[in-house]
Amino acid sequence: MTEVQLDDWVARLADDVIAEAKRRGTKPVCASGISPSGPIHLGNLREVMVPHLVCDEIRRRGHDAEHLISWDDFDRFRKVPKGIEGVDESWEQHIGKPLTSVPPPSGSAATSWAEHFRSELEVALDDLGVEYRGISQTEKYTAGDYVDQVLFAMGHRGQIDKVLDQYRTLAKAQPKKDQKLDADQQAAAEAAAEGSGAAGEDDGSGDGNYYPYKPYCSQCGTDFTTVTGYDDDSTELTYTCRCGHTETVLLRDFHHGKLVWKVDWPMRWAYEQVVFEPSGVDHQSPGSSFVVGKEIVPLFGWERPLGPMYAFVGIRGMAKMSSSKGGVPTPSMALRYMEPPLLRWLYARKKPNQAFDVALDSEIQRMYDEWDGLLRKVSGEKGQPGDIAALARATSTAAGELPQTPVTLPYRTIASVLDITTGDDAQAQRILTEVDPRTPVSGLEVLRPRLDRAQAWVAEQMPEDDRTVVRAEPNRAALQGLSDESSHALTLLLDGNSDDLTRIEDAWSIDGLSHQVYGVPKVLQGKAADFRPDRKADPETAAALGARQREFFKLLYTLLIDKETGPRLPTLLLAIGPERLRGLLSLR
Template identity: 60%
Template sequence: MAEVAGPVDWVSRFADEVIAAAEPGRPVVCASGLSPSGPIHLGNLREVMTPHLVADEIRRRGHEVVHLISWDDYDRFRKVPAGIPPEWAEHIGKPLTAVPAPPGSRFPNWAEHFKAAMIDSLAEMGVEYRGISQTEMYTCGAYRDQVLLAMRERARIDEILDRYRTKGRPAKGPKQSQKLDEAEAAAAAAAEEGSGAADEDDGTATTGYFPYKPYCGECGKDLTTVTAYDDQSTAMAYECTLDGFTETVLLSEFNRGKLVWKVDWPMRWAYEGVLFEPSGVDHSSPGSSFVVGGQIVSEVFGGRQPIGPMYAFVGISGMAKMSSSRGAVPTPADALGIMEPALLRWLYARRRPNQSFKIAFDAEIQRMYDEWDALAAKIAAGTAAPADEAAHDRAVRTAGTTLPVTPVPIAYRTLASIVDITTGDDEQTLRILHDLDPQRPVTALAEVRPRLDKAQVWVNTQMDADARTQVRTEPDKELLASLEEDQRESLRLLAAGLTGNWSLSGLTTLLYGVPKTMAGLPADTKPTNELKVAQRAFFVLIYRLLIGKETGPRLPTLLLAVGADRLRTLIGQ
């Protein structure tokens, strides 16, 4: 099949590289891994969006491709997050699918509870994928041959890992039992150090190296140590360091455990034939999972390391680097509450994976939307750069679907101001929207949805309470009585100009023009520093008369919201 030449951007370059590495006649496999150990946040979303965008580009070119998302729901429960009752600590060390869901959840376990929100968000964003539950894969014996192979080759794996170990192995010596509180404290301390897989132990123990970790048959936790293994019979003995439980099982029949992370990941690359999978900074440093895995997959499992760019962290305006192990952080569902899916896709598509960026939940979201609208205007005019146009195209559609867009994209900051002023009243909102542009009046709120709804959520959930706008119900008689004559004249000029300028652009011209008239300057005078000072003083006066503050939403929008009659009353005209 002939290749379809695409714009030169990071997605296309990776797609070229992956297609060149693909075997003819076999689907191209891109992969992501997500641990539902807690809320799956916007940093984790980069783990999905990077391969999604590459897979979608490959699909657009006519190749068969699958994007796998491995739900790491067989990982251990590491710590009790904020807001969860402390008694959940008794489940630390169990698989996530064996931990009860948070109180009040409708889902059967912890993992399913946190997977659900991400599944809904990915559907809203148009992400096509095939999900794999690692609990199901391990407990049904799908990886049995790979587990047995890893145990047979444990000495080779140990040697590979030893090339990168920076700390000495635990001293050989007699096993020491641990009390319950000591074991739980150790588990909690380990959880504090990182968010999961990057900090997992690599299988080293005082009893030797074993790349497999069983879950205890008594307590169900992974606080176990393999004490012996026979390659011929596959008999494996282990002891639980928490409750002292011991058991000998045939690993060829045993399904209650998993490979340690640094072996599990490369095993999956080989098992699934993964060609592309990115990894975060914590997995990409020397000696980390991705680097070591590249040698394990080739030397042990007979596969190859996927093309795997390192992706940088995603931040939130005003917040430090996100980590799911440290408090509440915004999730894709939170972002989709205040922004359209295409915009959220664009934020990931326009930056190379190794570039960090921030997602705005504060007032910066208005500037972000301004950039988005400006790009759309450039594309419509045919002046956008090819890479920018490609990022926009990847945001608004996929190979299989087109995402919903707002038919009339009124500026987000304008919509937020209107919602703030009207407190979301539909009738008042429509009146103001209708008057914004008399040449193209909005006649139904459906024309500005879903953007209007996103702005409403932002105002209700993210806007500071002290920044909300309350229009006066009665004139400020004391302030009006104290005005100088030139201030009264400026208000008379404003009132006189309302009739012919009742639109967003007309009011903007009027508001900036009154101080020019007061100074005896023609309307087309370019602003000087002196004129800017006069304009600012005029704006402050109007804000004080209308809302009792010196700043507020954009003044032309505020005047439209107040209405001409009420405006004349409040400014004493």
């Protein structure tokens, strides 16, 4: 792909990473770390998308760059998440085991807990165009790839303990705050306390000697173990487990344990020569792993990577997401309702330190409106540099373009039509081809994948109160009780007037029906159908027209769907069809 000059936060970070890699004499290596301890949610996705976007920008410039995703599947199983189908309290027996030694939820085709949650994200990343090299920490540790690093850490445990002890003292000296935490602060505190990975794990300290290594017991498989002795020359290590098992092993040959997190992470920075790795608030607070790692990683012959802190990603209507709780929205779930370029755009347009929400409720329609507005703005050469860059990163990678919907009818329109037609493809196609005469829709295929995403959203996420059921028969009692003005309003809607409202059949498009339904209250007010009130110069006229418009809309909704509100009226009328509409609004 030819080089494209993009100007945004991604480009600026890419500049820094390229310069830093050159200074260190290595290629740009960007890293992410994901612990498959539970559902890998949309907050975790930021851990992947920030390095991906930066690495992809470096590749766009023709550099050889690599994005690593380290699957922290050798982490301990810390707690049983709530609300996960196929999981009950019996999984508590596996607490303390590696995630790859814990069975998957019942009914899963995966071989382990880690594989079950990792594989779902892998599919989503493929859809999102994320190119990376995955590294299983279980495979690395059990294959003995880190033996030299483990022995080195044990041999330098005194120096490591001294570094960590400074931060232990610092943490104890931190004054407690009396004020209440706001929602974001509380979310950060919860993340630090329970985390999705190893942020909250101990650093290997104890009442006796310090050992930065934690073995998994050969008898029960858990890490409820205590190292009681270690000989540097022979690498002979003795540990006891709470299950009663005691064992002495040669650490150079024993590959069933791992370095504690605050040593493990900087060790891997050096092993993989990582230049860039962002992390969340839970890893960057005072005394946490990213901060402490700066002083530990030089022992392994490296420097801490460039690593901006990223803010949380939320879901509208949900508290801060944690993968230790079941039911949190995952990337795969989001991709059921939105196209990959849109989800990429949400992460590309915000700087890492800016929090944002992903909407899977009715606000997804507004989000799509923003996206479509961006497409129009950039195609019309009115986009700012940041808009152009965000759109380019959303719709393409260094490897090429991502699939997009050929004909982009508004998501809210498609959703409304699908809701009303309830799975009738022929009916949906008839209506959608009439939405906009300027946008030819030859068949439903040109509306995919947006159509499929909207269909899934209507079926699974649309609030029950928002669903639309059109009356089968006219509401005769309501029609007979109409005032003269209301009857005249319906006549204007259906038959127009001699001036600027036409017969409803001749206005059969979204634009035409919009003109018709918004024009009727204006004509009733003695104005032209295309009259635009000046709210500042004549607020009384504007207010009166607004009240008349609300009453007219309420009348239509009541007669058509037995509600006072509903989907946008032009879309609703288009879905009903002119013949049926006349039948529902007329006494015959």
